[in-house]
Amino acid sequence: GAGVSQTPSNKVTEKGKYVELRCDPISGHTALYWYRQSLGQGPEFLIYFQGTGAADDSGLPNDRFFAVRPEGSVSTLKIQRTERGDSAVYLCASSLVPGLQNTGELFFGEGSRLTVL
Amino acid sequence: KNEVEQSPQNLTAQEGEFITINCSYSVGISALHWLQQHPGGGIVSLFMLSSGKKKHGRLIATINIQEKHSSLHITASHPRDSAVYICAVSPSGGSNYKLTFGKGTLLTVNP
Numbered sequence: 001g002a003g004v005s006q007t008p009s010n011k012v013t014e015k016g017k018y019v020e021l022r023c024d025p026i027s028g029h030t031a032l033y034w035y036r037q038s039l040g041q042g043p044e045f046l047i048y049f050q051g052t053g054a055a056d057d058s059g060l061p062n063d064r065f066f067a068v069r070p071e072g073s074v075s076t077l078k079i080q081r082t083e084r085g086d087s088a089v090y091l092c093a094s095s096l097v098p099g100l101q102n103t104g105e106l107f108f109g110e111g112s113r114l115t116v117l
Numbered sequence: 118k119n120e121v122e123q124s125p126q127n128l129t130a131q132e133g134e135f136i137t138i139n140c141s142y143s144v145g146i147s148a149l150h151w152l153q154q155h156p157g158g159g160i161v162s163l164f165m166l167s168s169g170k171k172k173h174g175r176l177i178a179t180i181n182i183q184e185k186h187s188s189l190h191i192t193a194s195h196p197r198d199s200a201v202y203i204c205a206v207s208p209s210g211g212s213n214y215k216l217t218f219g220k221g222t223l224l225t226v227n228p
Contacts (some may be wrong), residue, residue: 033214042121042203042218043160056215091160106150106216108160 002026006092006109013082014117021077021112025094029107032075034067035091037111043091049075082116089113120144123204123219130226136191138222140204143185147209151178151189154201154221163189163202194226 005024013019025032030051035043045059052072060066064082069075079086089111096105121142130136140149151163164171164178166187171178175194180187191198201221208215 031214033216035216035218040220042205042220043216044218045215048214059215093160105165106152106162108152108162110157110159 004092004094004107004109006090006112008112009110010113010115012115012117015082015084017082017116019079019082019114021079021090021114023075023077023092023094023109025073025075025092026107027073029094029096030072031095032069033093033095033106034075034077035093037089037091039088046077046090079114082114084116087114087116119219120217121204121206121219123202123222125222126220127223128225130194130224132195132226132228134194134226136194136198136224136226138189138202138204138224140187140189140219141185142187142204142206142217144206144217145209146182146185146206148207149180149187150205150207150216151187152203152205154203156200160203191224196226196228199225 007022032049034046036046037043047057047067048055049069052069064080067077091111093106093108124139148165148167150165152160153163154160166178166180175192177190201223203221204219205216
């Protein structure tokens with residue numbers, strides 16, 4: 001696609017439910033990043049994929065959070081037993097294969113706003 | 118103390134004014150990003166720089182590696198420039214993909 005696409009744009013769920021958030025990166029971008037942005041804060045790193053593998057998942061807050069990218073393109077962020085504190089905007093970004101020095105230019109999706117009641 | 122600090126947090130300007138947003142960081146970096154976020158959450162990358170200065174239209178970004186400081190300038194500001202501007206750094210070393218973000222500067226340009 002022309003840009004990074006994230007679905008759903010808004011998700012309201014009840015505490016304890018399971019949620020999946022989807023990210024479709026720019027075609028050809030092998031690097032994919034998930035960030036979480038709480039109200040009034042800057043985004044925080046969650047996980048980085050290089051191709052199909054999670055190169056770094058150290059930002060995932062706990063084991064209720066998991067992400068996959070089985071074919072090296074679309075990624076799904078999965079949240080089990082949601083809690084009110086999980087409410088945030090979940091941002092996905094992609095870039096071409098990162099150079100040795102930096103991530104390369106990042107292209108962000110519009111984000112998925114998750115509200116846990 | 119955050120590794121990336123932006124100032125000011127909020128900025129209100131009149132159309133046509135010259136605007137400067139500052140970013141200071143405390144870690145070694147391989148690159149610094151300036152991003153624009155509009156209401157609703159979408160983020161657009163404005164600049165990625167590791168030295169010197171870049172210009173795109175009315176936007177100018179500068180970085181001083183020795184002083185660990187970057188500035189984003191907007192000339193002839195316009196109401197459509199109203200947005201949150203975020204500074205983010207790629208730390209040097211193996212985890213350069215793990216961006217650290219500032220909290221953002223909310224810019225409002227009044228007509």
